[in-house]
Amino acid sequence: MDKDLQEHLADWLGQEQQRVQGAKKLTRQEKAFLAGRAGIILKTAAKNRSLRVLRARSKPVAVVYRIPSNRPRIKNQQALFFMMDREKTSRKTRAWIKEQLRSLGAAAPRATVATLMPGDEKLYRSVLLAAGFQNRYEILKGDTKVALRNLRQRKDPPRDLTHAGLNLVRLTSASQLKEAMRLQKSVILKFKRHGYFSHTPKQLREDLKCYREALKEKSGVLLGVYQGSRLRGLMAATIHPGDRPGERTGSLAFFLHPSIHGQGITKTGYRIFLEFFVRRKVRTFWGGTSQPAIQHLSRLMKRQIVAVIYVK
Numbered sequence: 001m002d003k004d005l006q007e008h009l010a011d012w013l014g015q016e017q018q019r020v021q022g023a024k025k026l027t028r029q030e031k032a033f034l035a036g037r038a039g040i041i042l043k044t045a046a047k048n049r050s051l052r053v054l055r056a057r058s059k060p061v062a063v064v065y066r067i068p069s070n071r072p073r074i075k076n077q078q079a080l081f082f083m084m085d086r087e088k089t090s091r092k093t094r095a096w097i098k099e100q101l102r103s104l105g106a107a108a109p110r111a112t113v114a115t116l117m118p119g120d121e122k123l124y125r126s127v128l129l130a131a132g133f134q135n136r137y138e139i140l141k142g143d144t145k146v147a148l149r150n151l152r153q154r155k156d157p158p159r160d161l162t163h164a165g166l167n168l169v170r171l172t173s174a175s176q177l178k179e180a181m182r183l184q185k186s187v188i189l190k191f192k193r194h195g196y197f198s199h200t201p202k203q204l205r206e207d208l209k210c211y212r213e214a215l216k217e218k219s220g221v222l223l224g225v226y227q228g229s230r231l232r233g234l235m236a237a238t239i240h241p242g243d244r245p246g247e248r249t250g251s252l253a254f255f256l257h258p259s260i261h262g263q264g265i266t267k268t269g270y271r272i273f274l275e276f277f278v279r280r281k282v283r284t285f286w287g288g289t290s291q292p293a294i295q296h297l298s299r300l301m302k303r304q305i306v307a308v309i310y311v312k
């Protein structure tokens with residue numbers, strides 16, 4: 001194992017983590033974790049022959065690698081990354097990264113994900129598109145209080161849906177969840193392009209588990225949107241452990257039947273969920289989406305784009 005390369009990669013991973021989470025100092029445990037993670041990445045990528053390293057005067061300055069996804073949603077799902085010393089990037093380094101992304105990306109299997117920091121998009125987007133990547137997901141981080149304030153100032157959505165002739169019902173029982181999961185699946189299959197992997201049996205099982213826990217521990221709110229007695233929409237807010245000890249973070253999901261789109265339902269959902277997060281002292285909420293409506297509302301609520309994921 002190249003110790004020098006492992007140390008550099010651990011540093012670069014740490015810098016990216018700080019950029020994503022906001023520049024808090026990394027703890028000793030986090031640094032140790034990243035050193036281990038760098039070791040695993042280098043070993044795995046080298047074994048797969050998917051490791052490219054650029055050196056200048058024998059010092060590593062950038063690395064591009066493709067490794068199996070951390071949380072694979074489908075079999076053999078891969079992830080493509082590059083890391084570098086961002087203070088010392090040159091045109092030559094960027095050209096080298098483009099070339100490696102092109103070759104490792106083109107040879108990558110379907111459903112490979114490639115992560116870009118928002119500032120890198122203008123440089124590398126076209127390379128990823130040329131390598132066969134298509135869908136673009138924004139990974140969004142929001143401050144619950146800021147988002148709620150902006151949502152109320154800009155839209156002030158009502159807490160119910162009577163204006164649309166719909167009923168908003170808090171789901172509380174496992175039997176209601178069954179129907180809700182069927183709806184989630186059928187909606188997401190209609191919008192597969194935006195569904196990421198939400199329609200796969202594995203993801204549906206994971207979501208159901210998470211919703212069940214939310215019911216049991218009241219660590220979430222599940223809302224059904226009813227048109228008469230028919231369930232037409234599912235909106236979910238759940239609370240999860242954050243990246244740092246003791247931290248908790250929120251996550252949201254929206255699945256509306258097309259017959260009820262365009263009536264401001266999501267905004268009502270956001271209001272209820274953000275008020276719930278604020279009451280529970282959950283300060284951040286995260287999510288990934290390629291849905292223009294959600295991206296639009298995220299800008300309005302001043303959520304920050306922390307990464308952009310392209311999927312092949």
Ligand SMILES: CC(C)(COP(=O)(O)OP(=O)(O)OC[C@H]1O[C@@H](n2cnc3c(N)ncnc32)[C@H](O)[C@@H]1OP(=O)(O)O)[C@@H](O)C(=O)NCCC(=O)NCCS
Pocket residue numbers: 155187188191194195254255256257260261262263264265266267288289290291292293294296297
């Ligand atoms: C995404 C979804 C939840 C949005 O539902 P909705 O509440 O009907 O959304 P609306 O159509 O009312 O749009 C909400 C806002 O986005 C805007 N918007 C809608 N489509 C847009 C587009 N293509 N580009 C930019 N803004 C758009 C609307 O104008 C509205 O903003 P406004 O209040 O400032 O006018 C719904 O379409 C859905 O369930 N889709 C299928 C499942 C899915 O993709 N879920 C999301 C996974 S992240």
